[in-house]
Amino acid sequence: MSEGIGAAVKRKEDKRFITGRGKYTDDIRMENQAYGAFVRSPHAHAEIKGIDTSAAEAMDGVIAVLNGKQLKDDAIGDIITGWAITSKDGNPMNVGAWNPMATARVRHVGEPVVIVIAESQAQARLAAEAVEVDYEELPAVAAATRALEDGAPLLHDNVPGNLIFDWEIGDEAAADAGLAGATHVTELDIVNNRLAPNAIEPRSAIAVYNDIDDHYTLYTTSQNPHVARLVLSAFYNIAPEHKLRVIAPDVGGGFGSKIYIYPEEITCLWASMKTGRSVKWTSDRSEAFMTDAHARDHVTKARMGFDADGKIVGLKVNTVANIGAYASLFATATPTYLYGTLLSGQYNIANVYCDVKAVHTNTVPVDAYRGAGRPEATYVMERLMETAAREMGMDPAELRRRNFITEFPHQTPVIMTYDAGDFHALLEKGQAAADIAGFAARKSEAASRGKLRGIGYSCYIEACGIAPSKAVGSLGAGVGLWESAEVRVNPVGTIEILTGSHAHGQGHETTFAQVVSDRFGLPMDNITIVHGDTDKVQMGMGTYGSRSGAVGMNAIVKAMDKVEAKVKKIAAHTLEASDDDIVIEDGEVKVAGTDKKMAWHEVGLAAYTAHNLPDGMEPGLKEGAFYDPTNFTFPSGTYICEVEVDPETGVVEVVQFTAADDFGTVINPMIVEGQVHGGVTQGIGQALLENVVYDEDGQLITGSYMDYCMPRADDVPSYVLEHSTTVAPSNPLGVKGCGEAGAIGSPPAVINAITDAIGNNNLTMPATPHKVWAAIQEVGLPQAAE
Amino acid sequence: MTQVTMTVNGKAASGDVPGETLLSDFLREHLRLTGTHVGCDTSQCGACVVHVDGKAVKSCTVLAASLDGAEVTTVEGLANGELHPMQVAFNDNHGLQCGFCTPGMIMSGIDMVNRYKTEGRELTEEAIRHELEGNICRCTGYHNIVRSIKDAAASM
């Protein structure tokens, strides 16, 4: 039916957003509300010698001035990292302790030291400026490679050499042997630039302590309110879970940055208890640049060997990953199990080896951001493939074709078992949509205008739907990564779906309802999605890793299976038929092949009146499920980018961008395409514009939108999208997930296109006009444009 | 404290506010019109765009006190019994995801369509992209925002 799976249904949630009636955390005001403002370290690395709060305490409207030592004295726990990585020598990782507010030492610019609570936000901020912290500056280090050098400043006493772990995956000897036997070896030094996630809604928290019940409520900008509650309860000792309610109302984008439970939320909860007031804190953009987890920041050496036929015979990758001053929640998983495991790409490679050194530096913690590890892996693979093709004088598409995996399941040498895909089909679709045949003509036409036109490919694969709990547990995860759902059929037949997934732009209120509508033939209007409140919804794991479709929706399917079974039993009993003969169609429950039927709502009513149920059946119609996937899902695609470079200025224009994706079953193509548009734009942002810059002493240079260049409407083109589908065999819906693909696949396509245009492969992201111009100067203008 | 009186969404609104109060704060905190959002502190993101005397203005860049007597329209004031064509177009074309930039996008979109109409200029895709320079969206990649504005322009 038109509202079911595969229909481009318009979004149900839009109405409140387009009329200004959304309810984001900062829109909420509690009675008795006070405001928090943080005093933050201006230094990258310093000892705290003393804190003088007397002037601040005396200021108008100030309720309390609280510091990290008081917080520690109240037994509030240190911030944890959720994934334990074992170094290749068998030793556990070393991570530095992270106090929610610094007690003795600050390790990055922006680290909170004191919170001021006042009657108004202005008063709180003014008083925060009056707090005097006496710092003794220490030498600092911002670059991960420098932090590993002998004599580098050390951040944590328990982390010798700033090295958190030195991890490996794959067989080094085999990779070395493969490379030794290669007829051609391509080598690249790769930097994956540091990014700031920049959800447009800044983080915000309102902590409400109720001393009568000793109960806390936290309204917060979270992608996973239940995980927040679990961590706040089990590790930070705020309150046991039944005394702590976390509500994530409308959330204005996350991209990973709102997974984590940050110092500010913890501190607001504690401060609410200390002051007996509701405490609200809303980040401004400058604070966001200094506190929201950053992303990427890898330095990599990669070598890929080929035989005479262009088949890959070995791959060796050495990466240094910057983790920042402290190890954030998924920080250790991102450059390891979300990165090294994708270094087989779409290719049949027998020998892959990867070594990752993770390093503390005096920078904001780095954690998962749209793609998380997989963009870094794809950038390595696809820069290598394009470079190798050029070096060997081959068509880059042909080189990829020769190496594509064609049989599934396929076991890579780096853990993953790819279960489905058709990489040839994606490449063909992408090439057709991008009109590869017409490229030469477009290039010479551009040349006639004095522009250098180039084309670049990227064939990505990612592991999504994170993930089978047993598998991630065996790899060091601190939690299971299933999802939950409850399907409540009301006596009148309308349905509420309670899901552990959380939407912050993804449109779950629409797509999840489509899945239900499709199953029972009910109108979308009769189905409501409930999420984001730990008091309403059963424990769930939240939204990240493109998992809401692949895991969250399948939990709903599992719960619907149980509802369906009960509905059939009730109808069979009422209609005097056998369960097996009952079918549910278009909102009716029928005996197949007869005209005997009940309306859907009649079954609902029968379940609740319970006047005539089968013997032994419980009344009611409400079922829940916890769904744990049996495998990751593997979205894949071919992205083709065309750029024009102005050789005079180095300015790059992305003139055409084609994305051919395989996301498995698509529930709502309109929403899926929107996800690709957004992801690709973030990837183009990384490739051309975005860069977090620290100076050598750890001062943040890019602290606002004046310095950090966000992609804007005129930086990107309209996109050409294609689909080719292989269904994901590991889940009932066959869904693979689409949230991260765009950001994963696009950066190498852009850089490959630019390096093709200018004839110089020596180019790092972001490819700013200055860098591109310099790269052109380095090799001289390509022939065609002269 | 300064007394300000203005018309907001067709109704008289007044308040006694500190002189440094921004229009965005006046709307959000004093009038509790929270549809106008604040996404930055350097006048770059455009989440806060409203109309002042019919023109798009970043409400985070003007003092409420300077607008005594002004007519202000926020996203809450657009729908007049039925949705404004720009609002309809954003829904029709999936021009929003998280919705946080959306009020600013809609207010900027209406302003640009009106200006181009008055000036008799064609609002091309290129022009829309250029006009959106002061509005940042992190979710949509702009593709569908551009389509939404183009679509609305045809029916406005």
Ligand code: FES
């Ligand atoms: S809040 Fe006004 S431009 Fe960002």
Ligand code: FES
């Ligand atoms: S829809 Fe989320 S920032 Fe634009």
